[in-house]
Amino acid sequence: MGTKDVLKNSSASLNVDLSVIIDNYQTLKGKSNTADCAAVVKANAYGIGMDKVAPALYNHTKCRIFFVANLVEGVNLRKILSAATIYVFNGLFPDQVDTYIDHNIRPILNNPAQIGLWQNEKAPCAIHFDTGINRLGLSEAQTDEFLNEKHQLNLSLILSHLVRSEEADHPTNRTQMEKFRKISTELPNVPASIANSGGIFLGPDYHFNLMRPGIMLYGGNPGLPKLPDGIKQSIEIKGKILQIRELDTGMSVGYNAIWTASRPSRIALINVGYADGQLKVSDRHAKVFVAGNLAPVIGKVSMDMVAIDITDEKFDRVTVANDVELLGANITLEMAGEVSTLGQYELLTGIGQRYNKNYNLGAYA
Amino acid sequence: MGTKDVLKNSSASLNVDLSVIIDNYQTLKGKSNTADCAAVVKANAYGIGMDKVAPALYNHTKCRIFFVANLVEGVNLRKILSAATIYVFNGLFPDQVDTYIDHNIRPILNNPAQIGLWQNEKAPCAIHFDTGINRLGLSEAQTDEFLNEKHQLNLSLILSHLVRSEEADHPTNRTQMEKFRKISTELPNVPASIANSGGIFLGPDYHFNLMRPGIMLYGGNPGLPKLPDGIKQSIEIKGKILQIRELDTGMSVGYNAIWTASRPSRIALINVGYADGQLKVSDRHAKVFVAGNLAPVIGKVSMDMVAIDITDEKFDRVTVANDVELLGANITLEMAGEVSTLGQYELLTGIGQRYNKNYNLGAYA
Numbered sequence: 021m022g023t024k025d026v027l028k029n030s031s032a033s034l035n036v037d038l039s040v041i042i043d044n045y046q047t048l049k050g051k052s053n054t055a056d057c058a059a060v061v062k063a064n065a066y067g068i069g070m071d072k073v074a075p076a077l078y079n080h081t082k083c084r085i086f087f088v089a090n091l092v093e094g095v096n097l098r099k100i101l102s103a104a105t106i107y108v109f110n111g112l113f114p115d116q117v118d119t120y121i122d123h124n125i126r127p128i129l130n131n132p133a134q135i136g137l138w139q140n141e142k143a144p145c146a147i148h149f150d151t152g153i154n155r156l157g158l159s160e161a162q163t164d165e166f167l168n169e170k171h172q173l174n175l176s177l178i179l180s181h182l183v184r185s186e187e188a189d190h191p192t193n194r195t196q197m198e199k200f201r202k203i204s205t206e207l208p209n210v211p212a213s214i215a216n217s218g219g220i221f222l223g224p225d226y227h228f229n230l231m232r233p234g235i236m237l238y239g240g241n242p243g244l245p246k247l248p249d250g251i252k253q254s255i256e257i258k259g260k261i262l263q264i265r266e267l268d269t270g271m272s273v274g275y276n277a278i279w280t281a282s283r284p285s286r287i288a289l290i291n292v293g294y295a296d297g298q299l300k301v302s303d304r305h306a307k308v309f310v311a312g313n314l315a316p317v318i319g320k321v322s323m324d325m326v327a328i329d330i331t332d333e334k335f336d337r338v339t340v341a342n343d344v345e346l347l348g349a350n351i352t353l354e355m356a357g358e359v360s361t362l363g364q365y366e367l368l369t370g371i372g373q374r375y376n377k378n379y380n381l382g383a384y385a
Numbered sequence: 386m387g388t389k390d391v392l393k394n395s396s397a398s399l400n401v402d403l404s405v406i407i408d409n410y411q412t413l414k415g416k417s418n419t420a421d422c423a424a425v426v427k428a429n430a431y432g433i434g435m436d437k438v439a440p441a442l443y444n445h446t447k448c449r450i451f452f453v454a455n456l457v458e459g460v461n462l463r464k465i466l467s468a469a470t471i472y473v474f475n476g477l478f479p480d481q482v483d484t485y486i487d488h489n490i491r492p493i494l495n496n497p498a499q500i501g502l503w504q505n506e507k508a509p510c511a512i513h514f515d516t517g518i519n520r521l522g523l524s525e526a527q528t529d530e531f532l533n534e535k536h537q538l539n540l541s542l543i544l545s546h547l548v549r550s551e552e553a554d555h556p557t558n559r560t561q562m563e564k565f566r567k568i569s570t571e572l573p574n575v576p577a578s579i580a581n582s583g584g585i586f587l588g589p590d591y592h593f594n595l596m597r598p599g600i601m602l603y604g605g606n607p608g609l610p611k612l613p614d615g616i617k618q619s620i621e622i623k624g625k626i627l628q629i630r631e632l633d634t635g636m637s638v639g640y641n642a643i644w645t646a647s648r649p650s651r652i653a654l655i656n657v658g659y660a661d662g663q664l665k666v667s668d669r670h671a672k673v674f675v676a677g678n679l680a681p682v683i684g685k686v687s688m689d690m691v692a693i694d695i696t697d698e699k700f701d702r703v704t705v706a707n708d709v710e711l712l713g714a715n716i717t718l719e720m721a722g723e724v725s726t727l728g729q730y731e732l733l734t735g736i737g738q739r740y741n742k743n744y745n746l747g748a749y750a
Contacts, residue, residue: 026484027457063660063688064738089689090656092392092739110627110656110689113706119391131628133705154638155654155692156628184641192642262475263496263521273519276549277557289520291455291475295428295734300727323428323734324454324475327520340498341478361726362665369660369688370735373429374457 027376030341032259032292034375035348036068038076039382040254041237045081047250048233051220055227058085058213060234062093062109067297067371068238068255071100072379077237078104080384087232091116094125107146107177111156112137126176130156135166135173144176149203151180151196151214167206175210177230178203185218185226186243193219197226204228218242240353240364247354255368256348257375259292259308261340262325273327274319285331288315290344293324296372298346298356305359309350311338392741395706397624397657399740400713401433403441404747405619406602410446412615413598416585420592423450423578425599427458427474432662432736433603433620436465437744442602443469445749452597456481459490472511472542476521477502491541495521500531500538509541514568516545516561516579532571540575542595543568550583550591551608558584562591569593583607605718605729612719620733621713622740624657624673626705627690638692639684650696653680655709658689661737663711663721670724674715676703 021029049057065073070093077083078101085105088094094108111130112120114137120127121143128146129135138145147166150157157180158166180200184190197214204212211229217236219226221244235242239253265287267273272280273287290308294300299321306317308328315328315335330338345351347367357364386394414422430438435458442448443466450470453459459473476495477485479502485492486508493511494500503510512531515522522545523531545565549555562579569577576594582601584591586609600607604618630652632638637645638652655673659665664686671682673693680693680700695703710716712732722729 021480023460023484023487026480027460030478030481031455031457063658067660089658089660090396090739092396095388095392113395113625115386115391116395119388122388152637153640154630154632154636154652155687155690159630183637183639260478265519265524267519271519272517272548274548275518287519293428293454294731295432295454297735301731302726302728322520323730325520361667363667365688366659366666370662373738374455 030260031376032257032296032374033378034371035256035258035378035380036072037254037256037380037382038072039380039384040239040252041073042076042080042384044237044239044251044254045077045083045233047248048217048220048231048236049081052224052227052231056085056230057083058087058230058232059083059237060087060216060232061097062087062089062234063369066235066238066240066365067369069377069379070097074100074104076381076384080381085230091119091125095119095123098123098125105176109156111148117141128179131158132162132166135171139172142174144174146177146179147173147175149178149180149200151199152192153181153183155181157181163203167203175207177211177213178207179213179232182214182216182219185216185222188222188244193222193226197222200228216242218244221248235365235368238368240368253348253352257292257298257346257371258348259290259344259346261338261342261344262289262291264288264330264338264340272319274322276320279319283331285329286335287318287327288330288338288344289325289327291325292346293322293326295323296374297370298367298372299326300361302361303359306356307351307359309345309348310342311335314350395625396741397622397661397739398743399736400621400623400743400745401437402619402621402745402747403437404745404749405604405617406438407441407445407749409602409604409616409619410442410448410598412613413582413585413596413601414446417589417592417596421450421595422448423452423595423597424448424602425452425581425597426462427452427454427599428734431600431603431605431730432734434742434744435462439465439469441746441749445746450595456484456490460484460488463488463490470541474513474521476513482506493544496523497527497530500536504537507539509539511542511544512538512540514543514545514565516564517557518546518548520546522546528568532568540572542576542578543572544578544597547579547581547584550581550587553587553609558587558591562587565593581607583609586613600730600733603733605733618713618717622657622663622711622736623713624655624709624711626703626707626709627654627656629653629695629703629705637684639687641685644684648696650694651700652683652692653695653703653709654690654692656690657711658687658691660688661739662735663732663737664691665726667726668724671721672716672724674710674713675707676700679715
């Protein structure tokens with residue numbers, strides 16, 4: 021076995037099922053009969069790997085529109101997908117205009133100053149009209165002003181952001197959607213987009229011309245009561261058992277001795293720590309899946325390892341080098357998010373750099 | 386200006402002062418008149434960049450011994466430093482023996498099975514004797530057994546891990562140290578090491594032959610009442626202002642509207658979000674430094690941006706594209722750790738991948 025295989029075999033792994041991401045895209049796109057569907061691949065495709073996710077969607081679906089957060093991500097994506105339409109959420113700084121144009125990337129203009137910078141360009145752009153999130157985007161007054169003046173922009177998209185799309189019954193959603201519909205009516209020839217993952221499930225009024233899911237592509241739940249049918253988790257994280265220890269009653273484990281054995285105990289040390297992103301020092305109720313059962317994380321998570329309690333008989337056959345699931349079919353993102361110091365979005369975007377990463381196209385290979 | 390400069394200018398940045406890391410090393414090494422001093426560079430040198438930190442220490446100090454967490458990190462470090470001594474904390478799996486030897490990397494053997502795997506090798510190795518942390522390492526019974534039998538290992542180091550070295554007065558420290566001294570006495574020709582960053586400040590009894598600081602090299606505080614004299618923070622994280630908004634009283638900001646303006650407010654959006662690691666969704670008291678003053682983070686941190694309140698007069702001159710310090714001379718790791726959902730170790734090892742990274746050797750260039 022060569023060095024590469026040895027290192028691969030002994031490492032914790034991130035396994036990404038790209039076919040699930042493709043299927044999730046199709047499921048989300050299927051929620052509308054009329055609207056197109058883009059893919060949000062910012063933050064390295066939510067930590068999963070933009071260089072693998074974006075081509076999988078481009079090559080195996082009709083997804084042609086991608087959203088990233090900033091121009092660096094846009095330029096990186098352009099190297100991967102030469103023909104895709106790429107929008108950048110965070111807008112543009114004065115010195116970025118030429119770079120946007122040179123790389124055929126479309127800025128989402130967020131205020132009058134940015135509109136001014138793009139005013140004389142023939143290349144397409146988008147405008148973000150703020151309907152209540154009060155982060156980026158044109159304010160209500162700036163929106164009115166823009167709609168009342170003539171502009172020479174080559175607008176290929178207008179968009180807005182929902183504040184709480186995962187709360188289906190909250191009146192803010194309808195208020196935002198109606199504000200956006202009014203704007204859209206005044207720009208009848210420009211495609212419009214307001215629906216993120218949660219927005220897609222608010223119904224057809226929210227689909228407009230383009231839906232733009234992010235977390236649900238990857239199988240995360242933005243906060244809906246349950247993950248919609250057809251949306252599956254695309255990633256799995258597995259560690260390996262480094263060592264097994266027998267402890268007497270009263271012996272404590274790890275830094276600051278925050279866990280003490282209340283019975284003669286058998287513990288296993290796994291080769292994943294807080295530097296790998298999934299488990300955090302302040303986690304107190306995390307579990308992993310090993311030998312067909314859930315096992316509790318005990319003691320303080322260390323930088324490069326974590327201890328689990330495998331005293332119970334059901335773990336008798338657990339041994340060194342066994343795989344341990346930290347995230348996957350048995351520990352879903354939803355389960356992890358419920359007990360974690362962090363939320364599902366953070367668990368994804370915080371995936372560490374040390375995993376041996378495997379990408380599988382499944383039936384689409 | 387070329388694409389590279391444009392992207393660099395508009396990005397949030399991680400600035401690493403390698404000269405500070407070099408000086409911190411010298412300060413720590415100076416705490417003992419007799420012991421040598423290694424550098425712990427696991428987890429990508431605590432998130433800062435092993436490929437820059439390790440050569441800086443090797444080329445500008447007499448540091449010749451480096452510790453990493455696993456064999457992948459060891460092989461990566463060997464590519465960078467061909468002559469350094471490299472130890473791997475997490476021990477070895479059965480199929481790794483040849484890879485350790487081929488790359489001249491020394492395993493830290495953590496149990497009798499691992500000792501058995503290395504028994505017939507002439508290459509040097511270390512043994513970890515557990516004195517109470519109950520993670521990896523030989524248990525008390527295994528230690529006795531090892532000391533009572535003849536072994537043929539080429540032992541270049543023995544070590545142990547302190548449970549709570551940052552609590553100077555806790556009796557566990559002395560108990561561990563004395564246990565380890567007893568073991569060391571029985572292996573009189575083998576260099577010994579128990580002091581991590583905190584352990585160095587427990588005094589000469591803890592220095593043995595080799596000290597091995599980690600977080601203090603980088604200027605983090607493992608939990609001492611205050612950062613010792615001469616230890617300085619080596620990193621700075623800066624974002625840029627994307628946009629400034631004027632809000633009326635009653636307008637809310639960000640997802641789920643958790644912050645509402647109680648007065649006419651001026652807010653700024655910064656191009657750093659939870660995907661960049663520093664600020665987390667559950668943070669409620671984080672601050673940043675802009676225009677010579679601290680400004681509070683408001684609302685829910687987004688994936689790619691965060692809002693701050695710059696209503697006060699002292700922020701009047703703040704404008705788009707201004708730099709904002711998230712970590713640095715004015716927001717120390719200690720200050721950040723106090724208000725963060727995460728601790729200092731996690732803030733370091735969680736540094737995101739999107740920063741424009743700058744490494745500066747300062748006076749050592």
